[in-house]
Amino acid sequence: MPDATSPWDGVRNYQARNHIRNMKIGDKVLFYHSNCKIPGIVGVASVVKEAYPDHTAFDPAHMYYDSKSNQD
DSSP states (O other): OTTOOOOOOOOOOHHHHHHHHHOOTTOEEEEEEOSSSSOEEEEEEEOOSOOOOOGGGGOTTSTTOOTTOOOO
């Protein structure tokens, strides 16, 4: 969807998280599906907001809840 935005939530891989933290507004990124039958790059995106804590890690009702997470 052109001009649509969406948060990246549920990222629990430390290497991926560190790459996301290094992204700056305007950076171009490859959108990659890894949890599917045939993984691969499925699109190109632009960063519109710098990294921030994943809100799903702090919500006990969410499937990505992580009781060991803190907001730092």
